[in-house]
Amino acid sequence: MTALQKVMVLTGASRGIGHATVKRFNAAGWRVITVSRHAFSSECPWHAGESDHVQLDLTDSASLENAVEQIRRRLPxxxxxxxxxxxxVSPKGADGERLGALQTDYTGWIDTFNVNLFSTALLARYLFDELVAARGTIINITSIVGSRVHPFAGAAYATSKAALTALTRELAFELGPHGVRVNAISPGEIETSILSPGTEEIVDHDIPMKRLGRPEEVAATIFFLCSEGASYINGAEIHVNGGQHV
Structure with missing residues (x-):
């Protein structure tokens, strides 16, 4: 590692968009510190992966400060x-069905908001000084379901993602004067394990490009927002959904 090597912290690194993002940044020479509720897998192909992995279940807010200290020790x-x-996280019923507000208990609401929203706000707070020192950037992964009712994503997931869009605006306003940009990426139907059976009907009816998105396409957008080419983009939410939002 050189003194000029850039460093990224990524939550939800073990699969899908997170996995593709680690590979994209690692290939570009970044050091990537991954955070996941899963232990590091020896199958992951990036250098120093295990030593730069912090295992943390974001539903457990009490463990977050300790995890942040582990992250800080890894920041040169x-x-x-x-x-x-x-x-x-997107809670489902016993048979994988969508959970509306009437079917979601208090624990389901709290766990979903801890992972999808509260941890995001707290990580920005705890790592503020380190982000300012690098004139860094925060990118929040929201969702198309934050702005429309979805046949598979339930009420807790949708409202947490809508709140995350609002939090992105608030953080952009608050951190911008300190040189830290904050943006969001709102994926649509991306080919990951979170998809539910029946998604092909959404592709046929709602997506002008008539295909699923690839995790690598979202990772490329994340990479752009971390580049000099995006140096004046702040408080934006970029849709990566093949035109589904139109």
């Missing part, structure tokens, strides 16, 4: 170039 010179809040 107290600098953090990018914080990518990608972790997300």
């Amino acid at each position: 010179g107290g600098r953090l170039d990018a914080l990518i809040n990608n972790a997300g």
Whole structure:
């Protein structure tokens, strides 16, 4: 590692968009510190992966401060170039069905908001000094379901993602004067394990491009927002959904 190597912290790194993002940044020479509720897998192909992995279940807010200390010990010179809040949970019923507000208990609401929203706000707070030192950036992964009712994503997931869009605006306003940009990426139907049976009907009826998105396409957008080319983009939410939002 050189003194100029950029460093990123990524939550929800073990699969899908998170996994593709780690590979994209690692290939570009970034050091990637991953955060996941799963232990590091030896199958992951990136350098120093296990030593730069912090195992944390974001539903447990009491463990977050200890995890942040583990992250800080891995930050050279107290600098953090990018914080990518990608972790997300979408509770389902016993048979994988959508849960509306009437079917979601208090624990389901709290666990979903802890992962999808509260951890994002707290990580920004705890890692503020390190982000300022690097004039870094925060990217929050929201969702198309934050702005429309979805046949598979339930009420807790949808409202947490809508709140995350609002939090992105608030953080952009609050951190912008300190040189830290905050943006969001709102994916649509991306080919990951979170998809439910029946998604092909959404592709046929609602997506002009008539295909699922690939995790690598979202990762490329994340990479752009961390580049100099995006240096004046702040408080934005970029839709990556093949035109589904139109």
